[in-house]
Amino acid sequence: MKQLIVKIALFVFIIFLVDKPIGFSISKGIINRQYDQRIELLMKGKVRSDVVIIGSSRSLNGIDTGELEKNLNNQTAYNFGFSGSNLNFHESIFNIITQVYQPKTILLVVDDDDAFKVNEKAIYRKDKLFPFIQYEPVLNEIVKNSSKSYLPSKVSWLYRENQNMFEAINWVFKGRLEPDETTNVNEFGFIPLSNEDKHLNKLVDRNLSIDYSPQKEQKTFIESLIAIVNESETMGIDLYLVRLPSYKAKLVGFNDRLVEIVGKNVPILDFSNELQDRKYHFDNGHLNANGAKSVASLISKKLNP
Amino acid sequence: MDEKLTKKGRRPFLIISLISNLGILCLFKYYNFFNDSFASLFELLNIPYLIPSLSIILPVGISFYTFQTMGYSIDVYKGKIKAEHHLGYFALYVTYFPQLVAGPIEKSSNLLPQFKVKQFVEYKRITDGLKLMTWGFFKKVVIADQISPMIKYVTDNPEQFNGFSVLLCSCLFIYQIYCDFSAYSDIAIGGAQVMGVRLMENFRRPFFAKSLSELWNRWHISLINWFQEYIFSPLGGSKKGRRKAYRNVMIVFLVSGLWHGASYNFLIWGILNGLVIVLTLRFTKLKSEANKKLGSFRKSVWYRRFLRVKTYLIFAVLGILFYTSDLYAAQVLGKSLFKGWSNDIMGIISNEGNSRAHILYLGHDSIRFIALLIGIMVLEYVHYIQEYKGSVREILATKSVFFRWTLYVGITLLIMAYSFDQEIPFIYFQF
Numbered sequence: 001m002k003q004l005i006v007k008i009a010l011f012v013f014i015i016f017l018v019d020k021p022i023g024f025s026i027s028k029g030i031i032n033r034q035y036d037q038r039i040e041l042l043m044k045g046k047v048r049s050d051v052v053i054i055g056s057s058r059s060l061n062g063i064d065t066g067e068l069e070k071n072l073n074n075q076t077a078y079n080f081g082f083s084g085s086n087l088n089f090h091e092s093i094f095n096i097i098t099q100v101y102q103p104k105t106i107l108l109v110v111d112d113d114d115a116f117k118v119n120e121k122a123i124y125r126k127d128k129l130f131p132f133i134q135y136e137p138v139l140n141e142i143v144k145n146s147s148k149s150y151l152p153s154k155v156s157w158l159y160r161e162n163q164n165m166f167e168a169i170n171w172v173f174k175g176r177l178e179p180d181e182t183t184n185v186n187e188f189g190f191i192p193l194s195n196e197d198k199h200l201n202k203l204v205d206r207n208l209s210i211d212y213s214p215q216k217e218q219k220t221f222i223e224s225l226i227a228i229v230n231e232s233e234t235m236g237i238d239l240y241l242v243r244l245p246s247y248k249a250k251l252v253g254f255n256d257r258l259v260e261i262v263g264k265n266v267p268i269l270d271f272s273n274e275l276q277d278r279k280y281h282f283d284n285g286h287l288n289a290n291g292a293k294s295v296a297s298l299i300s301k302k303l304n305p
Numbered sequence: 306m307d308e309k310l311t312k313k314g315r316r317p318f319l320i321i322s323l324i325s326n327l328g329i330l331c332l333f334k335y336y337n338f339f340n341d342s343f344a345s346l347f348e349l350l351n352i353p354y355l356i357p358s359l360s361i362i363l364p365v366g367i368s369f370y371t372f373q374t375m376g377y378s379i380d381v382y383k384g385k386i387k388a389e390h391h392l393g394y395f396a397l398y399v400t401y402f403p404q405l406v407a408g409p410i411e412k413s414s415n416l417l418p419q420f421k422v423k424q425f426v427e428y429k430r431i432t433d434g435l436k437l438m439t440w441g442f443f444k445k446v447v448i449a450d451q452i453s454p455m456i457k458y459v460t461d462n463p464e465q466f467n468g469f470s471v472l473l474c475s476c477l478f479i480y481q482i483y484c485d486f487s488a489y490s491d492i493a494i495g496g497a498q499v500m501g502v503r504l505m506e507n508f509r510r511p512f513f514a515k516s517l518s519e520l521w522n523r524w525h526i527s528l529i530n531w532f533q534e535y536i537f538s539p540l541g542g543s544k545k546g547r548r549k550a551y552r553n554v555m556i557v558f559l560v561s562g563l564w565h566g567a568s569y570n571f572l573i574w575g576i577l578n579g580l581v582i583v584l585t586l587r588f589t590k591l592k593s594e595a596n597k598k599l600g601s602f603r604k605s606v607w608y609r610r611f612l613r614v615k616t617y618l619i620f621a622v623l624g625i626l627f628y629t630s631d632l633y634a635a636q637v638l639g640k641s642l643f644k645g646w647s648n649d650i651m652g653i654i655s656n657e658g659n660s661r662a663h664i665l666y667l668g669h670d671s672i673r674f675i676a677l678l679i680g681i682m683v684l685e686y687v688h689y690i691q692e693y694k695g696s697v698r699e700i701l702a703t704k705s706v707f708f709r710w711t712l713y714v715g716i717t718l719l720i721m722a723y724s725f726d727q728e729i730p731f732i733y734f735q736f
Contacts, residue, residue: 001426014714015721022718147728162722166673173672 023157027134029168030161033176036183038080039096039132047189048101049078051303054090055109055242056122057083057182058285062109062244063299064292065188071300075104079189083182086122087115091224092129092141098235099137105238105303108228110258112243112251112272113210116217116225130163192289193282208249212257222261229262240302241268244295245275247284269302271295315382322378330371333363338567365734366406368564370399372531377413379535386414394420401502403493407486407733409507409527416502424501434498436698436713440687441491443716444484445731446723448680451673452481453729456628458668463629463637467645469653470664471638475621477667478628480681483511485732486525510688515612517619518582528564532557551586555579565627570635574626581619 031040041047051072053059060081069077080093090108097103114122124145132138133153139160143150153160161168177183185191232239241258255268275281280291287295337358347354377398380386389395398417404410459466459474466474490507497504507527514520521529537557543550555576562575585592596603622642629635652660666674690697701709 004426004428004431007432011710011713011717014710015717018714018718019721022722156721158718158721159724163725165722166670166676169672170670 019156019158023159023161026158026161026164026168029171030131030164031134033167033171034131034183035177035179036128036185038078038185038189039129039135039138042080042097042100043132043135043138045100047078048076050075050104051077051107052097052103052105053077053079053081053107053109053189053242054093054097055081055107056085056090056111057081058111058244058246058287059107059109059242060182060185060189061191061193061282062287062292062295063107063190063242064192064289064296065190066186067293067296068300069188071297071304073304075303077188079185081109081189082125082128084122085125085128086119087221087224088145089124089128091227092124092145094228094231095141096129096137098231098237099140102235102237105240106228106232107240107242107269107299108225109242109244110225112246112254113212116214116221118216118218131167133160133164190292192292193286195288196278196282209252210249212251212253214257225261229266233265239266241266242299243268243270243272245271245273245280245287245291247278247281269299271298274298312382312384319378319382323375326371326375326378330367332359333361333367335563335567369408369410370405372528372564373410373413374399376410376531376535380413386417389413389417401497403496403500403502404504407489407493407731408525409490409493409505410531411504411527412530415505419502422501427501430501431499433698434495434500437495437498438492439495439713439716439720441488441495442720443488444491444684445488446720448677448684449481449484449488450723450725450727450729451669451677451680452477452484455667455669456481459638460629460634463634463641465663466638466641467649467664468642469646469649470667471625471642472621473665474638474667475624475628475642476617478624479512479617479621480684482624482627482732483508483524484684489731489733510692512617512685513613513688513692514616515609516585516616517578518585520616520620521578521582528561532561536560547586551583554583554586558582569632570626570629573632574623577623577626581623 031037034040038047049069051068053063053065055062058081060079060083063079063081065077065079069075080097082089082093085093094106094108097106111122126142126146129138129142133142134157139148139150139153142148143153148163149159181191181193183191229239231237241262243254251272254272255270258266258268275287275291275294280287280294282288282291340356340358343356344354344358377386377389381388389398394417397420398411398413401411401416456474456478459470487508494504494507505527507525509523509526511520511523514523537553540553540556541549542553558575558579559572560575561578562571562573565571565575599608602608625638625642626635629638649664652664662668662670669677687697690700694700701712
């Protein structure tokens with residue numbers, strides 16, 4: 001019995017010794033592999049902007065944060081929009097940022113009719129968080145939103161980093177990932193889209209109105225929005241819900257629904273009826289660089305006292 | 306039951322036991338399948354069919370403990386064992402947790418007496434059990450779980466794949482299901498061994514089989530033994546003439562198909578396995594004549610390897626019915642198996658538009674695919690040692706402490722490294 005216990009203890013000790021360097025190497029490899037380093041910059045203390053933007057690709061491509069910063073009175077701005085992400089993910093990004101520092105203002109871009117409904121193009125982007133799992137706030141969010149276990153992640157670095165193993169090996173052989181339209185962020189965390197995409201449906205009837213239907217809304221997305229609102233209030237962060245222009249039929253009644261969910265104390269910056277000219281749009285849901293610049297200017301007018 | 310002296314006296318108890326066991330199994334597992342089949346048939350005949358389907362969850366491992374309990378009842382009926390009068394021991398036999406949800410299906414004569422033996426801490430027994438469990442975890446997370454997304458990649462869009470990818474997918478699936486199921490058995494056997502209970506061997510290197518019937522003697526041994534003892538032999542086995550032997554084989558595989566799941570895929574999979582074995586038996590003479598012509602070549606290593614590969618490929622192709630969710634998908638993949646080979650090969654060579662990732666890596670990237678192949682090679686090497694040189698644990702015992710501990714630490718680290726956040730349940734939990 002004694003022999004068994006001693007050997008098991010020795011075995012665990014050896015595992016413990018080897019575990020950390022391997023986990024650390026994976027972590028280094030995976031972070032170096034990423035082109036989009038926004039979360040890394042946040043964690044390293046290199047992003048401490050006063051105004052932070054959270055949302056999906058509509059916010060990533062739709063608000064020119066550099067332009068916004070230029071127009072704001074002595075305030076800095078940064079974009080934490082992630083392509084293909086949903087409200088649950090936005091809540092995680094909010095939590096990660098606010099665990100690191102407290103921005104003065106957060107602009108949460110709400111994806112209109114898709115915001116509270118299941119959309120296969122907007123998911124919880126675990127893949128965007130996993131590379132930075134070495135950081136406690138990121139780990140906390142991954143644990144909350146996946147089957148990753150907290151305690152083993154605290155005990156073992158290898159277990160904590162294991163999802164990144166193959167990509168870390170890829171860094172050794174292939175180096176950093178090539179930038180693409182979802183990762184090629186500039187110094188303000190923003191990705192401008194050039195001109196017009198072939199998918200822009202030019203035949204959309206801009207005079208048509210569609211009533212927003214709360215049917216098929218998912219409780220989980222509503223809860224995420226409420227959590228962001230409540231946390232912002234507790235921390236004294238000025239939260240704004242933003243509706244960006246789109247090249248689609250008008251959505252009627254969505255603001256009322258937002259008020260119903262978050263109450264009247266959260267300001268809604270509704271630009272959905274602005275910038276109706278085609279020259280501002282990349283496709284039906286996303287603004288191009290021109291549009292993003294103009295929206296930044298519209299936002300700054302609302303934020304500047 | 307065993308208080309009755311004659312078989313006749315025991316029969317009513319056996320019937321009650323079988324009806325209740327099979328009744329529970331049929332209700333949970335087969336009711337909806339047969340009900341839906343009847344509904345489709347009645348719809349075809351334009352006759353109204355009003356019996357509704359049941360919305361019930363299949364209890365985990367029901368097929369395993371039902372068969373184990375039925376085996377017990379039959380053994381008591383036949384007088385092979387005495388009935389267990391202690392409710393605690395009997396309950397432990399039915400619900401012994403290491404093997405409860407996915408076997409091995411234990412015979413009462415093996416398991417029950419072991420529960421009554423006083424256990425002591427034995428260093429070798431415990432460490433051997435832990436080593437077997439570790440090997441099971443290795444097979445599950447390093448091999449089976451890495452193949453799982455590749456199979457899903459193909460079955461989600463079966464129309465998008467040609468012959469090479471379908472064959473590769475089928476071959477990999479066989480490794481997946483083997484590593485998944487045998488891993489569970491190893492963990493169960495190892496876990497029980499730690500507690501001083503010996504469970505039966507459930508897999509014996511099935512890919513070394515030179516025919517499908519031999520493969521089935523090495524695959525899910527506890528189930529095949531059960532079928533042999535409680536279905537094949539009572540029906541007359543192979544002693545009552547060829548035709549009856551063929552019939553009995555077909556019955557066993559038909560039941561085996563249905564045991565695996567209530568679907569046409571499993572049913573046809575069972576029938577085809579039986580059919581291949583019956584055809585092999587039917588043409589034994591032809592085979593021995595062909596063997597004579599092969600002369601000394603048939604004793605060569607290459608001929609043995611050829612037989613192994615042939616058996617493996619037959620099993621893999623039949624596996625299409627196992628890993629697809631319905632007959633349509635199986636049909637699509639079955640047809641694809643024979644087309645587009647040159648396109649696939651060209652796609653792999655040229656890698657145009659990253660086609661290699663689609664055709665060869667089945668959705669993985671190159672590093673992950675190569676890591677998987679290394680895992681499979683390690684598995685095959687271990688099998689080779691077990692088949693030709695004996696117990697790996699005993700061979701390892703002759704090596705230096707440094708070598709052994711490096712190996713144990715390495716395997717443990719690999720298991721930790723591969724335990725990703727997606728939970729992939731053991732495939733046989735669904736049965």
